[in-house]
Amino acid sequence: MGKGKKVKPKSKCCESKDRCTRCPIRMLKEGTLPEGYTVKKRKLVKVKDLPKKDQKKLAKVA
Template sequence: MGKGKKATTAKLPKTKCCASKSKCGRCPLRMMKEGTLPSGYTVKKRVLVRVDGGKVSKKQLQKAA
């Protein structure tokens, strides 16, 4: 039996930065710097926000990723 490839899912950013010194893998600040943040989202005051100013919900974030 052969081994199949696993489907990779996009890592979703956290809604708020935990401010750890080493920056976790889902940190919105780190993702913004790397350019892996979903389009239409940005970070203000360590909190993930939508560019249009709306609230961020995890359901909408999953659709964007």
């Protein structure tokens, strides 16, 4: 994993106690999650695939 490379997150959190570098929950917390993605119920999801009401909530937070 080079310094300039973007790391693709895993599609699902492995729920280990010490989180790996590709964990979507860890990436969300650190702010390194790619744009257009979020985490719901420990799974990586695209914002466009969410219902409209959830998209509006995320837009207010961001």
